[in-house]
Amino acid sequence: MDAKNKFLSGTLNTIVLALLSENGRMYGYEICQKTKDKTDAAILLTEGAIYPTLHRLEKDGLINSSKEKVNGRIRKYYSINDSSIVEINLQIDLLTQFTGHLRSLLKPSL
Amino acid sequence: MDAKNKFLSGTLNTIVLALLSENGRMYGYEICQKTKDKTDAAILLTEGAIYPTLHRLEKDGLINSSKEKVNGRIRKYYSINDSSIVEINLQIDLLTQFTGHLRSLLKPSL
DNA sequence: CGAATATACATAAAGAACTTAGGTATGGAG
DNA sequence: CTCCATACCTAAGTTCTTTATGTATATTCG
Numbered sequence: 664m665d666a667k668n669k670f671l672s673g674t675l676n677t678i679v680l681a682l683l684s685e686n687g688r689m690y691g692y693e694i695c696q697k698t699k700d701k702t703d704a705a706i707l708l709t710e711g712a713i714y715p716t717l718h719r720l721e722k723d724g725l726i727n728s729s730k731e732k733v734n735g736r737i738r739k740y741y742s743i744n745d746s747s748i749v750e751i752n753l754q755i756d757l758l759t760q761f762t763g764h765l766r767s768l769l770k771p772s773l
Numbered sequence: 774m775d776a777k778n779k780f781l782s783g784t785l786n787t788i789v790l791a792l793l794s795e796n797g798r799m800y801g802y803e804i805c806q807k808t809k810d811k812t813d814a815a816i817l818l819t820e821g822a823i824y825p826t827l828h829r830l831e832k833d834g835l836i837n838s839s840k841e842k843v844n845g846r847i848r849k850y851y852s853i854n855d856s857s858i859v860e861i862n863l864q865i866d867l868l869t870q871f872t873g874h875l876r877s878l879l880k881p882s883l
Numbered sequence: 884c885g886a887a888t889a890t891a892c893a894t895a896a897a898g899a900a901c902t903t904a905g906g907t908a909t910g911g912a913g
Numbered sequence: 914c915t916c917c918a919t920a921c922c923t924a925a926g927t928t929c930t931t932t933a934t935g936t937a938t939a940t941t942c943g
Binding site: 778779781782783785786794819821825826829844845846847 | 903909
């Protein structure tokens, strides 16, 4: 019950899409590490969450995958599907707006 | 599958605590309206979500309730439990920090 | 060299939280 | 008198995450 990231719920899809938009081509494990690094370990993605998320996004046609052997190990790289860029940017914008509204609701405590 | 607020998940507890901290004393229906007003209807809390949330927070001892008849209708007012203020402010701070990290992850798309 | 750790993928059972949909009831507007 | 707003509540279903495994290779360290 550590629940490191109880706020994460619902935002993981969009975080992944944003990282792929920015970085072009990433694999699951890398996404977890990158997120950890960029947030000073404040947001920790678990593998049990990231892999199903990637599979879901691919099934929904938002991202593509390709396997590649690197240093003897298989990596599965993902990148955004160009034909979904509009949809992806919309989702990112919506989440950005949501966090803005959220912060305005929380602000009085500052 | 409209999922108006697919990002809400996990943050509702803390939104409620923040609103109660700010406003002192509110009832469920009012919390929904207030949230709608303050976010230009971008965040819409459903009654199916808000009431179980209030019950949960009360059960956990974070808030208190009292019923009152107003204009012929029963209202159940909630307020934060003073002995939980530290815990509540911590949760609000954590969510504020989370949204900060989240925005930094999403920012490159701007 | 053997063991532990990091890398890298995957899935399944369980739990938590939300949506959807329904139910009850009063007051005011048209 | 009917509809809508107010005001509460709960249950079934869905979705997503956590936790717990499992597989496999490369590297590091004693």
